Amino acid sequence: MILTVTPNPSLDRTYEVPALHRGEVIRATGERMDPGGKGVNVSRAVAAAGRRTVAVLPLGGAPGALVADLLHAQGIEVAPVPVTGATRSNIALAETDGILTKINAPGPELTAAERAHLLDAVRAQSRTADWIACCGSLPRGLAATWYADVVTRAHADGTRIALDTSGPALLEAVRARPDVVKPNAEELAQAVGRPLATIGDALDAAERLRALGARAVLASLGADGQLLVDDAGTWYGSAHVDTVRSNVGAGDASLAGFLIAGGNGPDALASAVAHGAAAVRLPGSVMPTPADLDPTAVTVTADVPVDRVLGEPAV
Numbered sequence: 001m002i003l004t005v006t007p008n009p010s011l012d013r014t015y016e017v018p019a020l021h022r023g024e025v026i027r028a029t030g031e032r033m034d035p036g037g038k039g040v041n042v043s044r045a046v047a048a049a050g051r052r053t054v055a056v057l058p059l060g061g062a063p064g065a066l067v068a069d070l071l072h073a074q075g076i077e078v079a080p081v082p083v084t085g086a087t088r089s090n091i092a093l094a095e096t097d098g099i100l101t102k103i104n105a106p107g108p109e110l111t112a113a114e115r116a117h118l119l120d121a122v123r124a125q126s127r128t129a130d131w132i133a134c135c136g137s138l139p140r141g142l143a144a145t146w147y148a149d150v151v152t153r154a155h156a157d158g159t160r161i162a163l164d165t166s167g168p169a170l171l172e173a174v175r176a177r178p179d180v181v182k183p184n185a186e187e188l189a190q191a192v193g194r195p196l197a198t199i200g201d202a203l204d205a206a207e208r209l210r211a212l213g214a215r216a217v218l219a220s221l222g223a224d225g226q227l228l229v230d231d232a233g234t235w236y237g238s239a240h241v242d243t244v245r246s247n248v249g250a251g252d253a254s255l256a257g258f259l260i261a262g263g264n265g266p267d268a269l270a271s272a273v274a275h276g277a278a279a280v281r282l283p284g285s286v287m288p289t290p291a292d293l294d295p296t297a298v299t300v301t302a303d304v305p306v307d308r309v310l311g312e313p314a315v
């Protein structure tokens with residue numbers, strides 16, 4: 001079982017609109033609702049692979065109840081932590097020309113009691129988990145050290161833990177020695193305070209995160225593929241995609257692919273790359289099923305092309 005923790009989930013409402021015009025009434029031609037949040041995406045990808053997953057998340061108000069309903073409908077077990085504040089609704093405006101404008105709400109502030117319940121819920125579920133995946137930003141009311149506490153508790157219970165977050169929450173958490181962290185290029189550059197121009201720069205930054213405490217680093221570099229750096233070595237994986245439809249959630253699909261395949265070594269990296277490539281071929285944040293994967297398109301090598309220039313340098 002893969003347990004996911006999404007401290008700041010959302011109800012994602014997408015409106016299809018012809019074009020945006022400030023100050024006018026815009027009539028949507030279509031609308032949809034999805035459960036949102038990075039841990040939620042990882043659970044959706046794990047469920048799409050036919051594996052068991054439990055999503056721990058604070059849920060409040062009518063939007064929170066809708067998020068739970070939408071997750072159940074996708075075969076995802078939910079371990080809700082009831083909170084007084086309403087779960088946030090994030091708005092996406094999808095124009096016909098493919099431009100997406102998003103408005104993300106901050107989400108409710110958790111009380112001291114709710115914070116304690118959230119930690120307890122993670123611990124109660126983690127006993128049967130192969131992995132815990134902690135994903136996304138922290139809501140107001142959770143200290144930057146919150147993920148670090150979850151890592152320490154997971155290790156006390158003998159459970160492995162993966163982390164996909166950014167900024168101070170990432171830097172605090174790596175000190176607690178998480179089993180793997182999955183920054184993208186921008187998050188990696190920010191964490192080390194240096195721009196990344198080449199694969200070699202990304203490798204140096206990943207090594208730096210390991211020096212700070214992360215046991216393994218799975219760095220996702222968009223179209224430039226992924227790097228895995230751990231105690232056993234360094235690998236680079238990539239897969240060419242002809243037609244990119246949406247890169248939203250590709251990193252979450254990658255992390256799910258990595259964990260489903262055991263969560264370490266080159267085979268798990270290959271699975272992460274296959275899931276990332278499949279996710280970008282699918283619309284929106286749709287997560288790939290096994291039928292969407294093309295493992296033959298993935299190459300993994302221990303011979304990291306350090307001099308290769310990144311298509312999108314990270315600052």
Ligand SMILES: Nc1ncnc2c1ncn2[C@@H]1O[C@H](COP(=O)(O)OP(=O)(O)OP(=O)(O)O)[C@@H](O)[C@H]1O
Nearest residue numbers: 184220221222223225241248249250251252276277
């Ligand atoms: N244009 C692309 N072509 C091929 N593969 C891609 C492309 N974009 C993303 N991928 C694959 O998906 C992986 C994850 O993408 P990315 O690094 O953009 O994640 P991310 O920024 O964490 O995404 P998110 O947080 O939205 O889930 C990449 O490492 C790569 O394997």
Ligand SMILES: [Mg+2]
Nearest residue numbers: 164184251252
């Ligand atoms: Mg990401």
